[in-house]
Amino acid sequence: MFTLGIETSCDETAAAVVEDARFVRSSVVASQDDLHAEYGGVVPELAGRAHVEKIIPILRKALRDAGLSWQGLDAVAVGHRPGLIGSLLVGVSAAKAIAWSLGVPLVGVDHVQAHLFAPLLEHERETDEFPALGLVVSGGHTSLYRVEGPTSLARLGGTIDDAVGEVYDKVATILGLPYPGGPRIDALAREPGADDRMVDFPVSRLGRDSLDFSFSGLKTAVLYEVRGKPASTRPGKPQPDPAPPMTEERRRGIAASFQRAAIRAVTLKLGRALDANPECRALLVGGGVSANSRLRADLAGLCARRGVSLRLAEPRYCVDNAAMIAGLGAHLLEAGEVADLSLSPVPTTAC
Ligand code: KG4
Numbered sequence: 001m002f003t004l005g006i007e008t009s010c011d012e013t014a015a016a017v018v019e020d021a022r023f024v025r026s027s028v029v030a031s032q033d034d035l036h037a038e039y040g041g042v043v044p045e046l047a048g049r050a051h052v053e054k055i056i057p058i059l060r061k062a063l064r065d066a067g068l069s070w071q072g073l074d075a076v077a078v079g080h081r082p083g084l085i086g087s088l089l090v091g092v093s094a095a096k097a098i099a100w101s102l103g104v105p106l107v108g109v110d111h112v113q114a115h116l117f118a119p120l121l122e123h124e125r126e127t128d129e130f131p132a133l134g135l136v137v138s139g140g141h142t143s144l145y146r147v148e149g150p151t152s153l154a155r156l157g158g159t160i161d162d163a164v165g166e167v168y169d170k171v172a173t174i175l176g177l178p179y180p181g182g183p184r185i186d187a188l189a190r191e192p193g194a195d196d197r198m199v200d201f202p203v204s205r206l207g208r209d210s211l212d213f214s215f216s217g218l219k220t221a222v223l224y225e226v227r228g229k230p231a232s233t234r235p236g237k238p239q240p241d242p243a244p245p246m247t248e249e250r251r252r253g254i255a256a257s258f259q260r261a262a263i264r265a266v267t268l269k270l271g272r273a274l275d276a277n278p279e280c281r282a283l284l285v286g287g288g289v290s291a292n293s294r295l296r297a298d299l300a301g302l303c304a305r306r307g308v309s310l311r312l313a314e315p316r317y318c319v320d321n322a323a324m325i326a327g328l329g330a331h332l333l334e335a336g337e338v339a340d341l342s343l344s345p346v347p348t349t350a351c
């Protein structure tokens, strides 16, 4: 069974064909990074317009790469939540038109849940490792789940302020690195001589049993480290504390120290979640930040110590893509979750 996946929730226009819910026959992703780079972040109106221009050529390429005609498709799955409303609208409209004209089922897919499904793509057999823990670390989300199966999950915790990828991008901007900053910080922190102990940035713990995350304090700490601490407005409080001049060595050290603190915050909560859910013997990880080399290494260490099997999405399926949408869409279809032409884009996640 061939499922066409369509993903336009943010700034990637993507289409993919997946066979039998897990074998990727084609996956095409057109990034808009160049378009948004000069603004240091995604400009929603520009993103929506770019999707309109790119969607048809990207869909055609996905079919061509898969060696299929339109008539070869059995279902259409589309990421319809969460995301930028103008961006989602383009994918949802295209998916409805295709499904209606071919007379095949239409499925609406939650983008965050699809990130969790990405580690299961290309695996020969269904994992028998449920219940599992699931972690989504992306530009918009940092959430922990208990996963009972590909279409069944319960949220255990999530960020109470910024998502970890958003903080990577903001810290990169503070350090003068171009957008998107996550991969740049990853590379800078890997450079020889990058000292991850240069600055002792805070690791948020929240309550003793909390499975939530908070990254805004870390972001502010990096800002103060780079630009200096402003004077307190309260009388008798500390004077401004200027920052030392920025050098390449300092930039590398701050990037590596930030990364150590950000990833420690993630692994700390994962450790707590494993303690609270001892029957979960596998960890599924997806989302753009799961492409990070240090996170991947630290998760491998944590899982080895805990005797838990680690399922990381392949790097190309960590960032936004349509293969994860098609794969999860096929499972949802199997579970009878078919949408009709009233399917609408929704800016918030269902999970
Ligand atoms: O999953 P994704 O493509 O989009 C959302 O659903 O948000 O994630 C994009 C995020 C961006 O914040 C980007 O900087 C981050 O993933 N990212 C990384 C790396 N590659 C992408 N962050 C850290 N290290 C990386 N190697």
Ligand code: ZN
Pocket: 111, 115, 138, 139, 287, 288, 319, 320
């Ligand atoms: Zn995403």
